[in-house]
Amino acid sequence: MYKLFKRSHVPGSFEVQMAGVCDTGIARDHNEDAIAIQEDDGRGFYLAIVCDGMGGHNAGELASALAVATIDEYLEKNFKDKKPEELLQEAFALANSRIDEAASTNPDAEGMGCTCVAVVGVRERLWVAHAGDSRVYKVSRGDVRQLTIDHTMVQELVANGLITNEQASVHPYRGRISRCLGHGKNKSDPEINEFFIEPNENILLCSDGLSDVVKKDDISSLVGMRDVRTACRRLVETANRAGGPDNISVVLMRRVV
Ligand code: CA
Numbered sequence: 254m255y256k257l258f259k260r261s262h263v264p265g266s267f268e269v270q271m272a273g274v275c276d277t278g279i280a281r282d283h284n285e286d287a288i289a290i291q292e293d294d295g296r297g298f299y300l301a302i303v304c305d306g307m308g309g310h311n312a313g314e315l316a317s318a319l320a321v322a323t324i325d326e327y328l329e330k331n332f333k334d335k336k337p338e339e340l341l342q343e344a345f346a347l348a349n350s351r352i353d354e355a356a357s358t359n360p361d362a363e364g365m366g367c368t369c370v371a372v373v374g375v376r377e378r379l380w381v382a383h384a385g386d387s388r389v390y391k392v393s394r395g396d397v398r399q400l401t402i403d404h405t406m407v408q409e410l411v412a413n414g415l416i417t418n419e420q421a422s423v424h425p426y427r428g429r430i431s432r433c434l435g436h437g438k439n440k441s442d443p444e445i446n447e448f449f450i451e452p453n454e455n456i457l458l459c460s461d462g463l464s465d466v467v468k469k470d471d472i473s474s475l476v477g478m479r480d481v482r483t484a485c486r487r488l489v490e491t492a493n494r495a496g497g498p499d500n501i502s503v504v505l506m507r508r509v510v
């Protein structure tokens with residue numbers, strides 16, 4: 254599966270360009286990631302979501318598709334009436350219950366779930382919500398800063414000073430997440446933080462199919478490409494050249510003015 258979104262051209266003093274690609278990768282035969290993008294149509298509101306599904310019998314695909322559709326629709330419908338933080342809390346809770354409900358009526362989908370990162374923009378203000386190990390980076394002038402802390406058991410060991418980041422990156426249990434949507438047992442409420450986006454800054458959302466195999470230096474140089482669509486395609490190509498061991502999702506937001 255390969256999706257490509259057009260970037261926006263909103264006239265005026267504020268403009269964010271957006272693009273995204275969701276790719277199966279080389280090693281997997283189906284894509285359990287899902288993405289959604291809402292461009293700013295002049296209201297100053299824009300949105301991006303990346304989910305990475307898990308669960309047997311293609312259930313991961315169902316979980317991530319349900320999460321993306323639920324959160325996208327809920328935010329679009331209610332963004333005028335509520336604060337972004339409250340909206341994101343409610344949207345994640347609704348997605349979580351829909352996934353668990355779907356799992357409870359389909360034996361093949363038992364235990365399905367997904368990670369989720371969602372970024373809501375209201376002009377230059379950004380709310381970043383996440384559950385799991387899909388990530389958000391801010392990239393500007395060659396600097397790549399991770400805005401999310403992975404919700405994984407291994408990252409908790411790092412936070413408690415028991416292992417280093419280097420040890421975490423090769424830890425055999427590094428893929429075990431401690432928070433997600435669905436899946437029954439894990440915590441599902443998102444961690445939400447607020448940021449600003451300045452002119453010429455980029456926000457990159459991605460699944461671990463990118464962050465596990467593409468180095469920060471490559472992220473920095475590829476995100477800096479002139480065209481956001483080309484940047485997304487090149488990021489995915491780079492992950493695939495590194496073996497493409499997992500599904501790869503990227504969404505790029507760039508404030509141009
Ligand atoms: Ca993945």
